[in-house]
Amino acid sequence: MRLIDLSDAKGQIRVEFGGCNMKCPYCVHIHQPVKEWTVDEIVDYASKSTTANVYLGGAEPTLQKDLLPLIEELQRIGKSVILKSNGMKPDVLESVLPLVHGFVLEIKTANNDIKGIMELTGMSEQRSIKYVTLLKESLSIAKKKWLRVWIRVIPEYVNEDTLPRIMPDLEGASEVMLYQFMSNPEFDNPFMGHDTPTPSWTEMKKLGEIVAKVVPTVRIVGERGQILLQES
Numbered sequence: 001m002r003l004i005d006l007s008d009a010k011g012q013i014r015v016e017f018g019g020c021n022m023k024c025p026y027c028v029h030i031h032q033p034v035k036e037w038t039v040d041e042i043v044d045y046a047s048k049s050t051t052a053n054v055y056l057g058g059a060e061p062t063l064q065k066d067l068l069p070l071i072e073e074l075q076r077i078g079k080s081v082i083l084k085s086n087g088m089k090p091d092v093l094e095s096v097l098p099l100v101h102g103f104v105l106e107i108k109t110a111n112n113d114i115k116g117i118m119e120l121t122g123m124s125e126q127r128s129i130k131y132v133t134l135l136k137e138s139l140s141i142a143k144k145k146w147l148r149v150w151i152r153v154i155p156e157y158v159n160e161d162t163l164p165r166i167m168p169d170l171e172g173a174s175e176v177m178l179y180q181f182m183s184n185p186e187f188d189n190p191f192m193g194h195d196t197p198t199p200s201w202t203e204m205k206k207l208g209e210i211v212a213k214v215v216p217t218v219r220i221v222g223e224r225g226q227i228l229l230q231e232s
Helices: 039-047 067-076 090-096 114-121 125-142 163-170 201-211
Strands: 002-009 012-017 053-058 080-085 102-106 146-153 175-180 217-222 225-230
Touching: 002 039, 002 053, 012 039, 039 067, 053 067, 067 080, 067 090, 080 090, 090 125, 102 125, 114 125, 125 146, 125 163, 146 163, 163 201, 175 201, 201 217, 201 225
Parallel strands: 012 053, 053 080, 080 102, 102 146, 146 175, 175 217
Antiparallel strands: 002 012, 217 225
């Protein structure tokens, strides 16, 4: 399995995989070096940790051919697994559904904005149209468990005008995390002329309040830390 990093911090074991079926121009992961790890090596690392939670993320975990055996072994040793995905492989999400605690899926912009999706993913128009169908299927599967929808707020694509078109896909999610673009250099490369945190923290809070109308928990994450909005 191709790993960018394996760590035990912040209350979870993080397994960051390399390789992706998108070419997002702002993504740091597609440029990072990878190392080969076996399922046994990852499980051995996890078994030595007292941390119960395992996050499988990075670029795109669902491309790893041994993902299912890895999750089976992690469950066997008593770990609770969260799987992150871009949603392009709903068949993989379906296969691991009984084994994971939940999912993290990213929504990039409104699903009817094919031009925007092409710009954000580096994919062709045909693949972008197919992606919309696959993402909707993945969201439907993931909502059967705990689901966090992660939205990277790049102002040209996620704003007060586009958010109403994104909202229907958020309904049924356990929580939404709105991440302020460029607020963490480990996550982003400069894009669309943005090289500092954007949009403003005030705008982030406005977007969070809109999302909170349909989702029970909203996390706003950025340069000023984190705000949690929850149903009263």
